[in-house]
Amino acid sequence: MIRSFVNGAPGDQVSILDRGLQFGDGLFETIAVVDNKPCLWEYHVQRMQADCGRLGIAAPDAGLLEQEARTLIADEQVAVLKITVTRGASERGYKPATDVAPTRILALFPWNGPCSDPLKVSISSQRLGHQPGLAGIKHLNRLEQVLARVECPEDVDDALMLNQQGQVIEGIASNLLLQRDQQLFTPSLHCCGVEGVVKRLILEMAKDQGMAIRSGAFTLDEILRSEAMYLTSSLAGIRYVSRIKGHDWRPAAEFHPLLKQAAAQVFN
Amino acid sequence: MIRSFVNGAPGDQVSILDRGLQFGDGLFETIAVVDNKPCLWEYHVQRMQADCGRLGIAAPDAGLLEQEARTLIADEQVAVLKITVTRGASERGYKPATDVAPTRILALFPWNGPCSDPLKVSISSQRLGHQPGLAGIKHLNRLEQVLARVECPEDVDDALMLNQQGQVIEGIASNLLLQRDQQLFTPSLHCCGVEGVVKRLILEMAKDQGMAIRSGAFTLDEILRSEAMYLTSSLAGIRYVSRIKGHDWRPAAEFHPLLKQAAAQVFN
Numbered sequence: 001m002i003r004s005f006v007n008g009a010p011g012d013q014v015s016i017l018d019r020g021l022q023f024g025d026g027l028f029e030t031i032a033v034v035d036n037k038p039c040l041w042e043y044h045v046q047r048m049q050a051d052c053g054r055l056g057i058a059a060p061d062a063g064l065l066e067q068e069a070r071t072l073i074a075d076e077q078v079a080v081l082k083i084t085v086t087r088g089a090s091e092r093g094y095k096p097a098t099d100v101a102p103t104r105i106l107a108l109f110p111w112n113g114p115c116s117d118p119l120k121v122s123i124s125s126q127r128l129g130h131q132p133g134l135a136g137i138k139h140l141n142r143l144e145q146v147l148a149r150v151e152c153p154e155d156v157d158d159a160l161m162l163n164q165q166g167q168v169i170e171g172i173a174s175n176l177l178l179q180r181d182q183q184l185f186t187p188s189l190h191c192c193g194v195e196g197v198v199k200r201l202i203l204e205m206a207k208d209q210g211m212a213i214r215s216g217a218f219t220l221d222e223i224l225r226s227e228a229m230y231l232t233s234s235l236a237g238i239r240y241v242s243r244i245k246g247h248d249w250r251p252a253a254e255f256h257p258l259l260k261q262a263a264a265q266v267f268n
Numbered sequence: 269m270i271r272s273f274v275n276g277a278p279g280d281q282v283s284i285l286d287r288g289l290q291f292g293d294g295l296f297e298t299i300a301v302v303d304n305k306p307c308l309w310e311y312h313v314q315r316m317q318a319d320c321g322r323l324g325i326a327a328p329d330a331g332l333l334e335q336e337a338r339t340l341i342a343d344e345q346v347a348v349l350k351i352t353v354t355r356g357a358s359e360r361g362y363k364p365a366t367d368v369a370p371t372r373i374l375a376l377f378p379w380n381g382p383c384s385d386p387l388k389v390s391i392s393s394q395r396l397g398h399q400p401g402l403a404g405i406k407h408l409n410r411l412e413q414v415l416a417r418v419e420c421p422e423d424v425d426d427a428l429m430l431n432q433q434g435q436v437i438e439g440i441a442s443n444l445l446l447q448r449d450q451q452l453f454t455p456s457l458h459c460c461g462v463e464g465v466v467k468r469l470i471l472e473m474a475k476d477q478g479m480a481i482r483s484g485a486f487t488l489d490e491i492l493r494s495e496a497m498y499l500t501s502s503l504a505g506i507r508y509v510s511r512i513k514g515h516d517w518r519p520a521a522e523f524h525p526l527l528k529q530a531a532a533q534v535f536n
Contacts, residue, residue, distance in 0.1 A: 001359065004284060013281040014289060016272060016352070016373050021282060023410035024292030030360070055411070056418055082360055084284070087414075091269065092298070092350055092377045094410065094417035094440060105284050109360045130432055131397030134411060141409035142291035142362065143323070143402060146355075149362035150324055164398055172362060 002079060004107035005068055017089040018103055019096065024140035026086030026103070027051045031069075032234050033079040034114060034267040038069055040234065043197040048085060051137045057087050060104050072106050080109040080235065086140070111235070114267045118242030119231055121171065123220065124148040124159040128169055128192040136195040148172045156243075158231055160223070163192050167217045174231040175199040177213070178223060179253055185226075188215040198232040202262045211258060227253035238263040270347060272375035273336055285357040286371055287364065292408035294354030294371070295319045299337075300502050301347040302382060302535045306337055308502065311465040316353060319405045325355050328372050340374050346381040348503065349374065354408070379503070382535045386510030387499055389439065391488065392416040392427040396437055396460035404463040416440045424511075426499055428491070431460050435485045442499040443467040445481070446491060447521055453494075456483040466500040470530045479526060495521035506531040 004012045019025035029048050032039040045062050052059035069081060084105040090097040126148040134141070144161070149172050152159050158171040169187050170176050175196040178185045184206070189195055206213045223229060228251035229241040238259050240251050272280045287293035297316050300307040313330050320327035337349060352373040358365040394416040402409070412429070417440050420427050426439040437455050438444050443464040446453045452474070457463055474481045491497060496519035497509040506527050508519050 001285065006284065012284050014284055016274065016280050016282055016375060017269065018289065019414070021286065021289040021352070021354075022296075022408070023414050024408055025411060025414050028290075055415070080360060084289070086289075092348060092375070094413045095420070096414075096418065107284060107360070126401060127399075129397040129399030129402070131395075131399070131412070132432075133394055133415070134397070139411055140290070140292055141411045143293060143407055143409045144399070145362045146287070146291050146293050146364075147323070147401070150364065152363070164400075 002076065002108040002110060003072060004105065005072055007104050008068060014103060014105070015089045017091065018086055019088060019090060020084065020086030020103060020140055023094065024142070026057065026084060027055065027137060027139045028082060028084040029138065030234050031081040031083065032111070032114070032267060033073055033076060033081050036073065036075065036077050038073065038081055039267050040197050040201065041066070043200055047138065047195070047197055048083065051139065052085060054137055055139065057085060058102050060085055060102065068106050072108050076108060078111055078113040080111045082107045082109065114237055116237065116239065118240040119157040119236070120155065120243035121231070121241055122153055122156045122159045123245050124161045124172065125151060126161065128161050128163050130164050130191050132191050135192050136189050138194050145172050162220065166219060168220055168223050169193045171231045174233040174236055177202070177230040177232065177259070178218065178226040179228040179256055180226050182253070182256070184213045184256060184258065185218070186213055186215050187218055196232060197234055198238060198266055201265060202232065202238070202259065205262050206258055209258065227251065228256070230259060237266045270344065270376040270378060271340060272373065273340055275372050276336060282371060282373070283357045285359065286354055287356060287358060288352065288354030288371060288408055291362065292410070294325065294352060295323065295405060295407045296350060296352045297406065298502050299349040299351065300379070300382070300535060301341055301344060301349050304341065304343065304345050306341065306349055307535050308465050308469065309334070311468055315406065315463070315465055316351065319407065320353060322405055323407065325353060326370050328353055328370065336374050340376050344376060346379055348377040348379045350377065382505055384505065384507065386508040387425040387504070388423065388511035389509055390421055390424045390427045391513050392429045392440065393419060394429065396429050396431050398432050398459050400459050403460050404457050406462050413440050430488065434487060436488055436491050437461045439499045442501040442504055445470070445498040445500065445527070446486065446494040447496040447524055448494050450521070452481045452524060452526065453486070454481055454483050455486055464500060465502055466506060466534055469533060470500065470506070470527065473530050474526055477526065495519065496524070498527060505534045
């Protein structure tokens, strides 16, 4: 870690009573910093505010966040900025105190910067739980992802995670897109998964161009029969998958033109 | 909070890099202290060790935990001891460092002590997710319980939580037992829920007496047609439910003799 702020002041500790620690009662954003700028900043702030709304946590002021982020980033050209917001510290027990005040953590980490190499993935044996009430939110309850990452072989970049029915949902820390007959598809995240900001960028660019990206349910077999598969995240950008479960898997189609355009904007 | 230890030393802070905060990557125990003794101590330690095993976290040494617990409790006669164990602190990202060392937190809180009043409950609109991979574990991913508690009316003690199929699973912080024709039943926790230590005590006492407590799936209607319903937890003990969703609901049977015996042992 390069440096960090806790509630606006330099610091790297929180109370053991913080509900982020007690219950995972909060959410986070992982933001690429490139050319001294936090990428897709508006999207990250908007998602954080929307997720705070769903969890009933008072969202931090966008202007304050931006000011703190700029101070923290200072003259770092390339880095990762992680923002964590929790419901705050309160005594033992699930019920928050009525006067609980959210905790705001901004931390800056070293990073090698964007990369466009295709990704090697495995298939995780850890399935995502079925929980529509929390689906889509980038909250702090991430044991599924931790267990998936722990079992990941050393030579892969990510792993595909399936839901309880065996449909492929996303990577451990990325969203998934498939290509078939030049059309793009993405798994529905109504029952599990995290709605990523790069996915949002792609969906909005598609909409602007009058292009439909349908969401649906896809089995692993269907995924493996697609022309191309892409994983997207704030740090990975938009990347081909080129190896699955130890087998080379060559995309049968050129990098989709829309995704080429979007990829150019992720770190812009 | 009365006082606390972090990794054996007096303290009440953890690093913002602690994976308990980053991902809810850990577990906890809530232990009643009565007459200066931590109740059901062996059961709590055994569950924590078993849960650590399932999550791949190095479990703290039982002797060390006991020594720290006794030092922390000191001459407090009645209190709540909370033990939290996380995978430890590591840099950003789901993958733990290979040399990650677990964080051990013991904290003592004020408490009014055991109570045997019947409980008033509501029905939570927050459903439990379907996740066999994490079911039973008292881990730190507890957003479902937080959201259930936040929506709880002021005049109830607990709320019944249903699974995705509408079957009743447990209270927000308690296990559930039903009585029918003098027989006891309890919802299966294979797909969600927390295996409580008081439930274990009851199941073991039943086994010793050659009595079967069957586990199964129960709809809310079936629950409401039972002769009696009980909630169990380390702090609540074993209690009748006497009010559901604003309606008085009188148990149609005497407090079950086995549960009377077990109740006498919870805080012993």
